[in-house]
Every structure is written in structure tokens, then in C-alpha cells.
Amino acid sequence: MIPRRSLFAIVVAVGVVAWGTLACGVLAVRAEEVRINDFPTVERVLFVEACARDYPDRSRTEMVYKCSCVIDALARELSYDEYVDASTAFAAGQVAGERGAQVRNSNTGQALASRFRAARGNARQQCMMPE
Numbered sequence: 001m002i003p004r005r006s007l008f009a010i011v012v013a014v015g016v017v018a019w020g021t022l023a024c025g026v027l028a029v030r031a032e033e034v035r036i037n038d039f040p041t042v043e044r045v046l047f048v049e050a051c052a053r054d055y056p057d058r059s060r061t062e063m064v065y066k067c068s069c070v071i072d073a074l075a076r077e078l079s080y081d082e083y084v085d086a087s088t089a090f091a092a093g094q095v096a097g098e099r100g101a102q103v104r105n106s107n108t109g110q111a112l113a114s115r116f117r118a119a120r121g122n123a124r125q126q127c128m129m130p131e
Helices: 004-036 041-053 060-077 080-093 098-104 107-126
Strands: none
Touching: 041 060, 060 080, 060 107, 080 098, 080 107, 098 107
């Protein structure tokens, strides 16, 4: 038979481990939530405005919702710093001539642009963006 004092110590230890595990899980979720929300509000607004302008034949309200969905999906997949690097490489690679060629011919530029294309494609598909 286990002495009453030892049994109490075991129950307390199990409780501490359970609460510690729960607290770690909550902190991990909170850290992920912070990472998802590291995009500045102004950047999100500018993205949505530019995105909605790209679809003048669609309802503005529809596109605001869909474009908001896209930037939220991008924020789930990329940190803000990764988004800036990848979208900059993508945009610079679209520039014609020698300047664009420097990005297009660079392994880093190609990898960043490819990552942005993939993330943007996934986000657009999730949000049912028109072609």
C-alpha cells in the first residue's frame, strides 16, 4: 500500500505536469497567433486596396472580402519579413531588362520569387479568387 503522503505527492506532481503542458500549449498557440498577426495594418490595407483595384469588373465588396482573405492566408504562411523579401524578389523579377535579369538570374531571387508565387497561388485558391 502506498502511504497517504506519497500518494498526495504523486497527485500533485501529475497536476503540475498537466498544468505545465497546458501552459506550454497555450504559449505556443499565442506565439503562432503573434506571428500570424505580424503584418502591419497599413500593409494589409494597401494590399487589399491594390488587389481590389485589379478586378474593376467585380463588386468592390466581394473583392475586399476575397483580397482580405488572401492577405490573411499569406500571413499564415509567411512572416512579414519573409513576405517583404519574397514579394520584392517577385516584383523585381518582373522588371524588364538588366535590372530584372539580376533578380531572375540569382538563385536567391529565383527561390524567393518561387516561394511567393506558391504562397500567393495557395492563398488565391483558398479564397476563391477569380482568374
